[in-house]
Structures are given as C-alpha cells and as structure tokens.
Amino acid sequence: MACSLLLFRLLLLMVLAAPTQGTRLGPTSHLRYSRFLDPSNVVFLRWDFDLETEMITFELQVRTAGWVGLGVKNRYTIVGSDLVVGGVLPDGNVYFSDQHLVDEDTLEEDGSQDAELLGLTEDDDYTTMRFxxxxxxxxxxxxxITSDTMxxxxxxGLNDTLKLDQERTFVKSTFLLQVVHPDDLDVPEDTIIxxxxxxxxxxxxxDTTYACTFLPLPIVSKKHHIYKFEPKLEYHNETMVHHILVYACGNASALPTGISDCYGADxxxxxxxxxLVGWAVGGTSYQFPDDVGISIGTPLDPQWIRLEIHYSNFHNLPGVYDSSGIRVYYTAQLRTYDMGxxxxxxxxxxFHFIPPGAESFLSYGLCKTEKFExxxxxxxxxxxxxxxxxxxHLAGRALQAVQYRNGKQLRTVCKDDSYDFNLQETRDxxxxVEIKPGDELLIECQYQTLDRDTLTFGGPSTMNEMCLVFFFYYPRNNISSCMGYSDIIYVAHALGEEASDAMEGVMAMNNVEWTPESIQKAEKACKESQQTVLIKTIDEIVENTTGWIPEIVPTPRGPCLESSGGKVEPQDETPAGFRAAPEGPSSSGTATLGSLSLAALLLGQRAFSWLLVTLQAGV
Known part of the structure; x- marks a missing residue:
C-alpha cells in the first residue's frame, strides 16, 4: 500500500512538472475553414485557430511556381499591410519571411519575425505555404487578428522575384475567428427543404425597391425545428439583391395577397x-448550434411569414425578373431550445441623421428590458x-452592442471595428451571454461621410442609413424589437435652430452649416438627449419608455505575444507589455514524454532513483 502511495505521488509530481500548453496546429493538422480569395479560384486559403494560445495557422495554396504571400491590411490602404511571403527556388531551397509593404508594390522585411513556417512545397501545379x-x-x-472583419x-508571383503585381494581388473580407462551422455540426437524416x-x-x-409578399411556413402534423437557412439567389441577379428578411406573423394578423412595396401606401x-431569419449581401448559409432551432408546427408557432427582399438596381436595368428567397432546412429531430x-x-x-463631411459620427440606440415580461x-x-x-449601409464603419446591469457596464456583447457592408453574416x-429583466442594451454605430455633401437620413435605401443589431437567442419570447431614438428637438436647439415639434427638428438639420465643430456638437447633443425607447411584440403591440445613453468603457487590449522567431526591436514594444510565446507546435494538447522539459525529466529520473532505493530498503 505504501509503495502504491509513493508511486501515485511520483506520477502526480511528474504531471505538475510538465509544461501546460493549448492545442497547437502542426504541419499536418486538419484546418477547419477555407475559401478562395480570388474570382478565378487560383488562390485558396485554409485556416484554423486556437483561442487559448491566441495563435492562428494559415495554409495558402496558389496555382503558381513563383512566390506566394498572405497577410492582413487595414480598411483604407494597402501601404503598411503585413505580408508573410515564401517560395521554393529552382534548386529546391526554401525561402520564407515576415514582411510589410512600404508602398503599393515594395516589400520590406520586418525587424521582428513573428510568423513560424510549418511547411512550404512546390509541385507541377501549386505552391503551398503553411505557417x-x-x-x-x-x-x-x-x-x-481579431473577431472584427479582417x-x-x-x-x-510567376517567379521568385518579390514584387507585387496588381493583377495578382487580392483582398477579401473574411471573419477569420468565426466560432462555429457547419462541418462541426450535426445534419439530421430526415432533413426536409x-x-x-x-x-x-x-x-x-x-435604385431601391423593397418587395414583400406573405407565404405560409411548412405545414407539419407535429413540432419540427428549422436548423439551417441559406439565400436562394438567381444567377446574374446576385448583385441586385441587398438583403432578404423573413418576418414571423402573429396568427391573428389579417394578411394581404400578392407582391407590393413593403413600406408603401398599403x-x-x-x-x-x-x-425569423435574415441574410444580407456577402453572407452565405447559416446553421444554428446543435441545441437550438426555429419551432414550427405547434399552436404557439407562427403559420405565416412576410418575405422582404431589398433590391438595389443602381444601373436601372430594364426587364430583369427575379425569383430569389430563403431556403430553410427542417427536421422532426427536436433541439433543446426554441430560438428567437x-x-x-x-x-x-x-429621426436618424448623419451630417455630411464627417470623419467620424456616432449614433446610439437604447433598449431597456424592464417592460419585456x-x-x-x-x-x-x-x-x-x-x-x-x-x-x-454604406457609411457604416463600426458597430458594437454593450450590456448594462444596475447602472454598470457588464460587457461588450459583440462588436466590429472594421465593418464591411459587403460582408454581412450571422456570427456566433x-x-x-445572459440578459436578465431590467438590463439595458446600447447599440453604437460609427459612420464616415467624407464623400458626401448632403445630410444622410435613416431610411430603407442603400444611400440612407441604418444602425441595427440582431440578437439570436433562446428561449423564444414575444418581443420582436427594442429600439431607441434621440430627442431631435433638443438636438436642434443645441445647434441653434428653432423647432417646436419633431418634424421641425428633422427639417432644421438641413439649415445647419456642417463644420467639424457643428458635427461634434450634433454628436454630443444626440448622446446627451433623452432617448425614446420603442418596444414591439410579434402581435404589433408597441409601448414606449425613456432613458439616457450610458457611457461606454472601452475594453483594454491584452498584452502582445513576444516573437519566437526573431528579434523584437525596442521601438516595437507596446504599453500593454509582453507575454511569452507558447511552446512549439504539437498535434495535440496532451503532454507526452517528448514534450516534457529537461527539468521535469531530471526530476522524474531522480524521483525514480529515490523510489527504487526506498523500495529496496523496505524489502
């Protein structure tokens, strides 16, 4: 018994001595995500990431015998972008380097080499680089690399001369840190489309058309769950379809027939x-997590929907017919939760307006949940x-949703500081995140209108603006929307304009001489004014409340990851400080004998010697 206890203590000591590390993706690890980065499907990217170690692995495959490069750029310019480049020389030697663009076509090696090469091969068809x-x-x-739009x-290149050519340079907006991928989810065998x-x-x-019609949901004899949806777009018409929304109708609603303007005279x-579900330009299919779905087939479920399609026919093309919509996948294999x-x-x-010539203008929409129940x-x-x-729409640059409880900021639920109008997808x-009765939710939208010389108002056109966040949640309730707007009369008075009612306040914005000073004053007045909060249910019941915009405390950035592949120059240090780079690549997170530190092995060797002596003494 004593020997067993000693052996157990020894093994425990060895485990504690082993270094801990998250899962690292090695040279042959499966990478879950992929997409082509160019219109001709010549440049193919695979990638995966580890949230624990904060490392991302890329594999770039290009149909070329020359060099290849992959990196990230900011919204406005390619200058300053980072680009990891590599290739195989005719003699078989490999070159690989972490670089950046000093101008539109000139590369320069970074002082700090922060990319780690995992593999670089060239065959008759492709050059493939993994790092x-x-x-x-x-x-x-x-x-x-963040959860923002990247x-x-x-x-x-066609050879090994490192020089950018516009014809072989591509930029694609992507969510690199997406959390759930359809390949990870179950697909029921009894799926119906x-x-x-x-x-x-x-x-x-x-330029802008909102076409609406009312359609029945699938008729089923018992409860089913919709678990996936995707856009159904007509070939050649994709560029005209801006968004598609499916709205659930209350079963007491008297619905019209035919197709008409969603927000017209009727x-x-x-x-x-x-x-119920929604798709916007740049999006693809979306499959719900395995424990949630949209319930259909019970007396409490909607039987009809309103299908809304926003068309943008900017070139005023005549005679174009379309049959777009949303395809849903449903199953009798029920999930745990009904979603909403x-x-x-x-x-x-x-009441929503954005001044012209603004480098940055913030709008806020408040939601108070105290009346939800x-x-x-x-x-x-x-x-x-x-x-x-x-x-x-087009002027949007960033959005975030922030949660408050008992007057204190609880968390930033979601945000994107690099929003791209052309990539609007549902994200997990x-x-x-749990929202309790009484919590407040604040939506902040940032706009830029340097290219505009007239006011931009909120509205349905792509040239108008919106500031919306849709939360996918469970369990479903009857609340459909909770949105706020500023006291436009207060804003008009703050800008020195006369206004006795809301519409006069809106019209007064056209009289303002918009300068950087007046833009800043308008943003401040919108934020300081009392907000009216409109809450609506599925049965079109509306109630109002009021509130004030709370302050948003920015989330601080964590420490950077010190390079493991080169010198970090003094000017590269940041106030957030450093943290050590994780251990080298491993195909799994399980500690093996080969991954033990030298100290741990020596300690284990001494412990075994000590155990052997102890056992011999006890014989």
Missing part, C-alpha cells in the same frame, strides 16, 4: 416585424444570446 502567427504580436508592422491580403421565395418578380428600374404590407431573434438599434426613420404576457426566463448579425458568440 502560424500570434493574433497580436509585439511588432507594429503586424496587423492584429481584410485578408493575398498575392503571388422548403423554399420561401418571390417568383418571377420584375425588378423596377429604380400599410398591410409592413405588418409582421419579428425577424431580437432587433436592436436606432429607430430607422425619421409585462409585454410578453407570460413569465419570461432570462435571454441567452448565442449569435448576432450587424447591419448598417464565443460564449453565450
């Missing part, structure tokens, strides 16, 4: 405001948010 790098290195030449830069679509609709010769065509969608943000029209009509459990969709949160 890893930290999310955030201590090198100012390296762009941070503008991935790829380039290649159902299309919700507008058929043979003649797109008007106008108010019946903008009934039903609870978003909550719409948040700035109430779009008519009363309006729901039944006891309401806490809301568990698992995903989100961000939406502005890394951790589910």
């Amino acid at each position: 890893s790098r930290p999310f955030r290195s201590c090198d100012p030449h390296d762009q941070d 503008r991935v830069l790829a380039a290649y 159902h299309d919700l679509e507008i058929t043979d609709f003649l797109i008007p010769e106008e 108010p019946a065509f903008h009934l039903c405001s609870q978003v 969608v909550l719409q948040l943000g700035f109430f779009t029209f008519p 009363e309006m729901n009509g039944a006891p309401m459990p806490d809301i568990q948010v698992y995903g989100y969709l961000l939406h502005t 949160l890394p951790h589910r």
Whole structure:
C-alpha cells in the first residue's frame, strides 16, 4: 500500500512538472475553414485557430511556381499591410519571411519575425505555404487578428522575384475567428427543404425597391425545428439583391395577397416585424448550434411569414425578373431550445441623421428590458444570446452592442471595428451571454461621410442609413424589437435652430452649416438627449419608455505575444507589455514524454532513483 502511495505521488509530481500548453496546429493538422480569395479560384486559403494560445495557422495554396504571400491590411490602404511571403527556388531551397509593404508594390522585411513556417512545397501545379502567427504580436508592422472583419491580403508571383503585381494581388473580407462551422455540426437524416421565395418578380428600374409578399411556413402534423437557412439567389441577379428578411406573423394578423412595396401606401404590407431569419449581401448559409432551432408546427408557432427582399438596381436595368428567397432546412429531430431573434438599434426613420463631411459620427440606440415580461404576457426566463448579425449601409464603419446591469457596464456583447457592408453574416458568440429583466442594451454605430455633401437620413435605401443589431437567442419570447431614438428637438436647439415639434427638428438639420465643430456638437447633443425607447411584440403591440445613453468603457487590449522567431526591436514594444510565446507546435494538447522539459525529466529520473532505493530498503 505504501509503495502504491509513493508511486501515485511520483506520477502526480511528474504531471505538475510538465509544461501546460493549448492545442497547437502542426504541419499536418486538419484546418477547419477555407475559401478562395480570388474570382478565378487560383488562390485558396485554409485556416484554423486556437483561442487559448491566441495563435492562428494559415495554409495558402496558389496555382503558381513563383512566390506566394498572405497577410492582413487595414480598411483604407494597402501601404503598411503585413505580408508573410515564401517560395521554393529552382534548386529546391526554401525561402520564407515576415514582411510589410512600404508602398503599393515594395516589400520590406520586418525587424521582428513573428510568423513560424510549418511547411512550404512546390509541385507541377501549386505552391503551398503553411505557417502560424500570434493574433497580436509585439511588432507594429503586424496587423492584429481579431473577431472584427479582417481584410485578408493575398498575392503571388510567376517567379521568385518579390514584387507585387496588381493583377495578382487580392483582398477579401473574411471573419477569420468565426466560432462555429457547419462541418462541426450535426445534419439530421430526415432533413426536409422548403423554399420561401418571390417568383418571377420584375425588378423596377429604380435604385431601391423593397418587395414583400406573405407565404405560409411548412405545414407539419407535429413540432419540427428549422436548423439551417441559406439565400436562394438567381444567377446574374446576385448583385441586385441587398438583403432578404423573413418576418414571423402573429396568427391573428389579417394578411394581404400578392407582391407590393413593403413600406408603401398599403400599410398591410409592413405588418409582421419579428425577424425569423435574415441574410444580407456577402453572407452565405447559416446553421444554428446543435441545441437550438426555429419551432414550427405547434399552436404557439407562427403559420405565416412576410418575405422582404431589398433590391438595389443602381444601373436601372430594364426587364430583369427575379425569383430569389430563403431556403430553410427542417427536421422532426427536436433541439433543446426554441430560438428567437431580437432587433436592436436606432429607430430607422425619421429621426436618424448623419451630417455630411464627417470623419467620424456616432449614433446610439437604447433598449431597456424592464417592460419585456409585462409585454410578453407570460413569465419570461432570462435571454441567452448565442449569435448576432450587424447591419448598417454604406457609411457604416463600426458597430458594437454593450450590456448594462444596475447602472454598470457588464460587457461588450459583440462588436466590429472594421465593418464591411459587403460582408454581412450571422456570427456566433464565443460564449453565450445572459440578459436578465431590467438590463439595458446600447447599440453604437460609427459612420464616415467624407464623400458626401448632403445630410444622410435613416431610411430603407442603400444611400440612407441604418444602425441595427440582431440578437439570436433562446428561449423564444414575444418581443420582436427594442429600439431607441434621440430627442431631435433638443438636438436642434443645441445647434441653434428653432423647432417646436419633431418634424421641425428633422427639417432644421438641413439649415445647419456642417463644420467639424457643428458635427461634434450634433454628436454630443444626440448622446446627451433623452432617448425614446420603442418596444414591439410579434402581435404589433408597441409601448414606449425613456432613458439616457450610458457611457461606454472601452475594453483594454491584452498584452502582445513576444516573437519566437526573431528579434523584437525596442521601438516595437507596446504599453500593454509582453507575454511569452507558447511552446512549439504539437498535434495535440496532451503532454507526452517528448514534450516534457529537461527539468521535469531530471526530476522524474531522480524521483525514480529515490523510489527504487526506498523500495529496496523496505524489502
């Protein structure tokens, strides 16, 4: 018994002596995510990441016998972008380097080499380069990898001369740190597909059209769950379809027939405001996590939906017919939770405005949940948010949703400081967020209008603006939206304009001489004014409340990851400080004998010697 106890203590000591490390992706590890980065499908990227070690692994495959390069750029310019380059020389020798662009076509090697080569091969068809790098290195030449929209830069050459050619340089907006991928999720064997679509609709010769029609959901004899949806777009018409929304209708609604303008003269065509699913330009399919789905087939579920398609026919093309819509996948294999969608943000029209010539202008939409349970009509459990969709139009630059409880900021639920209008996809949160009754939610949208000389108002056109965040949550309740807007009369008075009612306040914005000073004054007044909060249910019941915009405390950046592959120059150090680089690549997170430190092995050897002596003494 004593021997067993001694052996157990020895093994425990060895485990504690072994270094801990997260999963590292090695030269042959499977990479979960992939996409082509160019229109001709010549440049193919695979990638994966480890949130614990904050490392990302890329594999770039290009149809070339020359050099290849991959990096990240900022929104506005390619100059300063980081680019990891590599290739195989005719004699078989490999070259690899962490570089950056000093101008539009000239590369320069970084003083700190923060990319680690995992493999570089060339065959008759492709050059393939695999490497890893930290999310955030201590090198100012390296762009941070974040959960924001990342503008991935790829380039290649026809030989081994490192010089950028515009024809072989590509930028694609991508969510590199996406959390869930359809390949990781279950696909039920009894899946049924159902299309919700507008058929043979003649797109008007106008910049903006909102076409709506009402359609039944699939008729089933018992409860089913919709677990996936995807856009159904007509070939050649993809560029005209800006977004598609499916709204659930309350079963007491009297619905019209046919297709008409969603927000035109007939108010019946903008009934039903609870978003069920939504797609916007740049998005692809979305599969819900394995424990949630949209319930259909019970008396409490909606039986009809409003299908809304926003067309942008900027070239006024005549005679274009379209049959786009949303394809849903449903199953009788039930999930644990019925999901819902909550719409948040700035109430779009008519009080939302953005001045022209603004380098930056912030808008806020407040939601107060204190009336949710009363309006729901039944006891309401806490809301568990698992995903989100961000939406502005062309002037949008950044969005964030912040949660408050008892007057204190609790967390930033989601954000994107590098929003791209052309990439709007539903994203999953890394951790589910709980919203309790009484919590406040604040949506902040940042805009830039340097290219505009007239006011931009909130509205449906792509040239108008929106400030919306959709929360995907469970369990479902009857609240469809919670949106705020500023006191426009207060804002007009702050800008020195007369206004006795809200519409006069809106019109007064046209009289303002917009300068950097007046833009700043307008933003301050919008933030300081009392917000009206509109809460709406699936049955179109609306209630108002009021509130004030709380301060947003920025989330500090964590420390950068010190390079493991080169010298960190003094000027590269950041106030956030350094943290050590993780251990070298391993195909799994399990500590093996080969991964033990020298100290641990020596300690183990001495412990075994001591154990042997002890056992011999006891014989």
